[in-house]
Amino acid sequence: MPKIVDRDARRREIVETYLRLAAAEGVEAVTTRRLASELGVATGGLWHYFSGFDEVLLRAFELIFDRADERIAGVLAQRRGIDALCGLIDQTHPLDGTTGEEAHVVVSFWGRVPFHHELSAVQSRVEEHWHRTYRLALEQAVADGELRAGTPVDALADALLVFVAGYQIEHVLATSLARPDRQWRAVGAVLGPWLTEEAAARGEFARRAAAPV
Missing domain, CATH: 1.10.10.60 (Homeodomain-like)
Known part of the structure; x- marks a missing residue:
């Protein structure tokens, strides 16, 4: 048979x-x-x-983001607000072996975008999805009294997404900017002005920035 x-x-x-x-x-x-x-x-x-090697490349690029989305779904199922936001950053920034390895592959793919425009379309779809996800966590943080009323959640979601791409590049270049403590310090600097006194007192971002490298 x-x-x-x-x-x-x-x-x-x-x-x-x-x-x-x-x-x-x-x-x-x-x-x-x-x-x-x-x-x-x-x-x-x-x-x-x-159909050809280009399709393998496209599916590989998509699979990287599918894996990240599976991890993100697990975070959102159990956490919310600032805690969820930290979980999202853990799963998208190059902070451990898995996300660091993904950064190397993703950044390599970006170099092929001028010749494979479908990769750019995938990146755009992922960023739109992740923007909604970041925004949800930020809105929860406002509702829970962790971020101040009037916090510009859209602009902060934009900034955090730019951090993802930027730190992936810095990780591949092996610069000191990609150190986990410096990544968390920058996140804290962006979100810090919008934290309520209670949330600021918890020192979530400072604690992560102070963790051993």
């Missing part, structure tokens, strides 16, 4: 293998031949599941 292959599972395996290689060896090193070799198949075998 012919072997039954779960097409979706095989596509996912190919994309996950691509991401693993890209994180370890760099995006430019992961050619069609390298990917096929790692999977133990002939190069042509990849195209039973994808």
